[in-house]
Amino acid sequence: MIKLSKLMILTVIAALILSACNTNSAGQQEEKKEVNLLFNFATSSLDPNVDTSYVSLRAGITETLIHLNDETLEIEPWLAESWTSEDGQTWTIKLREDVTFQNGNPMDGAAVKASLERAMEDSAAIKNALRIESIEADGYTLTVKTTMPFPEFPSELVHPNTSIIDVTQTDFVNKPIGTGPFAVSSFTPGTAVDLTRYDEYWNGAAKLEAAKFSFNEDANARSLALESGGADIVFRPEVESLEQLEAIEGVTVESTSTFRVHQMTMNLEREVLQDLNVRKAIDALIDRESIVDTILKGHAEVANGPFPSTFTFAPDYPEKETGLESARKYLEAAGYEVVDGVMEKDGEPLALTMLTYSARADLPLIAQVFQSDAGQLGIEVTLQQIEIPEEYMAANRDWDLTTYSNLTAPRGDAGYYLNATYHPDGALNFSGADDDKVTALIDELNMTVGQQERSDIAEEIARYVDEQVYNSFILHPNTLVAYNSDKVENWVTSRSEYYMLTNELDVK
Structure with a gap:
């Protein structure tokens, strides 16, 4: 008993010593300066070169050679001078x-060369986007040769998957070694990454000592986490909860226009969707105004094409016929008729499989609205929930439509989206579009320098793919962020959605 008592006393003393280490001169407990950001996409990997959630960049672990200025939409130096x-x-x-x-x-030339080469080796999408033929390193200078004249090459180095890492440290999935203000302390796949300040950060040590970048794909759960104090910053809270969150003292809700589009991706490899009139019918069934008003509660702009109307390369589109009767007319032109309440052609019913995913809470709701409207014309739409849309669409062709969300001009230029979505080698060409006219125009765009000249070509491409209805565009959603402004300082809701945990982020 005496030995046990001594052990207990030593334990108490040790606890008091530890407590004293965290106590200021006034005897008050000091809190570590940290925040918890709750994001809407979970990831099982922090590998910055392949992770489509871009967590490593967003969490301040990694950086790219070139940065996008959110205000001017111009690229600027970052790791590259x-x-x-x-x-x-x-x-x-x-x-x-x-x-x-x-x-x-x-981070010298040799390290950056190795990082970029590793990115291209592990990601076909980055290899296709960068079009690099060779890289030479000399001290802190790189000489990069592309496979063809590519004036917009620097803007591709903004992409999060080109993040620079030390490839000599090979646990890319759990602990990539980047150059950002925060280093990985621990990572629980699908749950959170714990971060600690990197004191030698080149742009000035972070004001926060630590941070947590957490994941929850349930929008309602994210909102509740902010209400309960379980999270300090919530990315894309539930739209229905915004008024309730705004009513809470000390909570700020920001709704910011962005470069994102919610679209309906069409699988052009499916025979039924190779008929332009069927694609036009699907497009006509989308009630964009109603979706913006009811599902997004006005926090969006109706989309006429992939690019928001504020961009110079967003063309004026001809007015489209929409609604059930217009859709019926297009289907009749395609040879369909309603028999006993079922839309069919040559005795075969028109049945479509539509993919959707819950990480963006509005997409399943949009899918349900479309399913209901299509049902009024006798079209059977089967909804299928998936987790990672890019992975599923790339690996499977057993679907017809997908509600999908994509950044279309994250570098303030049309080239990224048009290359990725409509070029045969595009990383996001899930529709399988392979149109010689579009490909030739995109190749011409890639070799064009002047902004006005680029805008003219981009407009021509956008108008053409709209005529062909290779995809349908639904709306441009605002970026929604809610945070505890009684605690959090210097939070910036970026239009690109790339930059979140920065060295300037602080707590009061």
């Missing part, structure tokens, strides 16, 4: 010389 090219094909990139990885290793 400058970039030049005389012919649009051979590029000289000067790197910052004061950057180290979170393990203390220098």
